[in-house]
Amino acid sequence: MERTIQKSEERNVPKGIISKATPITVAYGDGIGPEIMKATLKVIEAAGAHLDIEEIEIGEQIYLKGNTAGIDAAAWESLRRNRVFLKAPITTPQGGGFKSLNVTTRKMLGLYANVRPCTSYHPFVPTKHPVMDVVIVRENEEDLYAGIEHQQTDEVVQCLKLISKPGTKKIIRYAFEYARAYGRKKVTCFTKDNIMKMTDGLFHKTFDRVGEEYPEIEKEHWIVDIGAARLAETPEQFDVIVMPNLYGDILSDVAAQITGSVGLAGSANIGDGFAMFEAIHGSAPRLAGKNLANPSGLLLAAVQMLVHIGQQDVACNVHNAWLRTIEDGVHTKDIYKEGVSTALVGTREFADAVIDRLGAIPRQLPAVDYAEGNKQITVSWTPEPPSIKALVGVDVFLRHDDRNPDRLGALLSTFESCGMQLKMITNRGTKVWPGGFPETFCTDHWRCRFIRSEEQGISYQGVIDLLQKIHHRELTIIKTENLYLMDGQPAFSAGQGQ
Ligand code: NAD
Numbered sequence: 502m503e504r505t506i507q508k509s510e511e512r513n514v515p516k517g518i519i520s521k522a523t524p525i526t527v528a529y530g531d532g533i534g535p536e537i538m539k540a541t542l543k544v545i546e547a548a549g550a551h552l553d554i555e556e557i558e559i560g561e562q563i564y565l566k567g568n569t570a571g572i573d574a575a576a577w578e579s580l581r582r583n584r585v586f587l588k589a590p591i592t593t594p595q596g597g598g599f600k601s602l603n604v605t606t607r608k609m610l611g612l613y614a615n616v617r618p619c620t621s622y623h624p625f626v627p628t629k630h631p632v633m634d635v636v637i638v639r640e641n642e643e644d645l646y647a648g649i650e651h652q653q654t655d656e657v658v659q660c661l662k663l664i665s666k667p668g669t670k671k672i673i674r675y676a677f678e679y680a681r682a683y684g685r686k687k688v689t690c691f692t693k694d695n696i697m698k699m700t701d702g703l704f705h706k707t708f709d710r711v712g713e714e715y716p717e718i719e720k721e722h723w724i725v726d727i728g729a730a731r732l733a734e735t736p737e738q739f740d741v742i743v744m745p746n747l748y749g750d751i752l753s754d755v756a757a758q759i760t761g762s763v764g765l766a767g768s769a770n771i772g773d774g775f776a777m778f779e780a781i782h783g784s785a786p787r788l789a790g791k792n793l794a795n796p797s798g799l800l801l802a803a804v805q806m807l808v809h810i811g812q813q814d815v816a817c818n819v820h821n822a823w824l825r826t827i828e829d830g831v832h833t834k835d836i837y838k839e840g841v842s843t844a845l846v847g848t849r850e851f852a853d854a855v856i857d858r859l860g861a862i863p864r865q866l867p868a869v870d871y872a873e874g875n876k877q878i879t880v881s882w883t884p885e886p887p888s889i890k891a892l893v894g895v896d897v898f899l900r901h902d903d904r905n906p907d908r909l910g911a912l913l914s915t916f917e918s919c920g921m922q923l924k925m926i927t928n929r930g931t932k933v934w935p936g937g938f939p940e941t942f943c944t945d946h947w948r949c950r951f952i953r954s955e956e957q958g959i960s961y962q963g964v965i966d967l968l969q970k971i972h973h974r975e976l977t978i979i980k981t982e983n984l985y986l987m988d989g990q991p992a993f994s995a996g997q998g999q
Contacts, residue, residue, distance in 0.1 A: 530589030532784025639749025919963025
């Protein structure tokens with residue numbers, strides 16, 4: 502695969518600072534990517550960023566060469582060598598088979614924390630929410646984004662939601678450490694643990710437990726639906742919000758958009774020893790090549806990068822000059838408003854306007870100061886001792902076209918293995934046997950729970966024997982889930998209506 506590497510010497514980085522430069526990998530991306538990346542690099546280099554830049558090509562062109570991941574081995578090598586990645590948005594080609602490069606990069610490099618500050622710039626950028634300064638800390642590696650999906654029957658498709666103890670502990674601790682480092686007063690957690698008691702329940706419980714170690718920080722938890730409604734209505738009541746992956750993905754876009762433009766927000770993806778910085782928006786192909794795009798999202802992501810690599814003074818300089826530019830009304834088309842803005846500028850001219858203001862601080866908007874306190878956040882976790890596990894049963898998932906649960910229940914009740922007997926049948930999680938309602942709609946997908954009534958362990962051979970009996974009656978087994986007691990507590994949920 503082809504790629505271009507351009508070293509800092511070729512990129513007009515001032516001579517004499519190369520020895521102190523931090524190596525980073527840069528991708529110019531697709532659509533508006535190259536324009537906003539050029540603008541961003543021009544500003545941060547003018548501000549004195551000490552960078553040794555290695556360029557890689559990723560995205561559309563790589564996908565179209567037949568690489569379904571959109572990134573080749575040489576690019577991975579650069580990322581693993583430099584460990585800091587400034588990335589412009591890329592276009593994922595339409596059609597099946599192409600994997601999201603963003604999700605792959607985050608997971609392959611262990612970038613567990615996605616940090617998205619969403620701030621409004623009233624009265625300089627039109628917004629319905631003049632007082633808004635929210636940082637969304639989104640878990641970045643797991644949840645439904647594990648990407649484990651199966652069509653199990655003709656009628657039912659499954660996506661696995663995976664929430665891990667290490668993943669949850671790391672992201673929640675990161676949110677509290679971020680709040681501490683940036684002088685934030687409150688951390689809010691959003692989950693849906695009234696429904697998903699085990700997965701989201703783990704996230705909520707971990708939040709409560711880890712939160713105890715941060716007595717100076719206010720803590721609250723909201724069920725995600727009402728939490729999201731409040732975020733959209735009264736964002737000023739939030740400070741830092743920590744969320745599992747899917748909720749964080751959706752709500753961070755909402756939060757960025759209601760500040761005035763999705764083009765204004767940057768984001769950091771942080772792992773242990775790796776970090777990737779990008780705008781939260783996509784490649785906006787319709788704006789590409791027209792000098793219309795707002796480079797602010799990527800520029801503010803570059804500010805996060807400068808703080809991360811210890812160049813806080815440069816980060817402050819760029820951020821304050823950017824705030825002053827916004828205050829002075831020098832605006833790109835997406836935020837331009839007659840009567841508020843003073844000049845409508847393109848991508849390149851906006852970058853030049855920021856460069857003209859380097860060294861200036863905003864007059865009205867609060868100036869930033871990254872020099873205060875330690876902004877280097879490190880999170881560690883230690884594995885818990887393993888629990889004592891006892892296998893007590895198995896959920897057998899069947900494809901079965903006869904929609905009558907009583908007939909299926911009567912048939913399966915005749916099987917017994919190792920003391921396990923049929924306890925219940927659910928369809929899409931709702932109990933339909935014994936004593937189901939005729940009104941409950943049934944698909945061709947059945948979960949049949951076999952369990953030993955006395956709380957006594959069984960051997961896995963007992964499960965195999967049971968499956969053999971079911972198989973011999975020509976019932977189609979799709980999959981099984983073992984049922985355990987862990988430290989004496991059931992490690993599985995009950996059926997709805999059980
Ligand atoms: P998008 O974010 O590219 O565009 C959404 C809207 O916001 C458009 O109206 C666009 O014109 C506007 N917009 C976005 N960035 C702007 C900016 N900097 N200045 C002014 N206006 C801006 O989302 P989309 O249209 O859904 O996706 C386009 C492509 O981007 C798709 O191929 C998608 O897969 C990709 N994408 C990439 C990333 C990434 O690389 N991180 C993220 C999201 C989407």
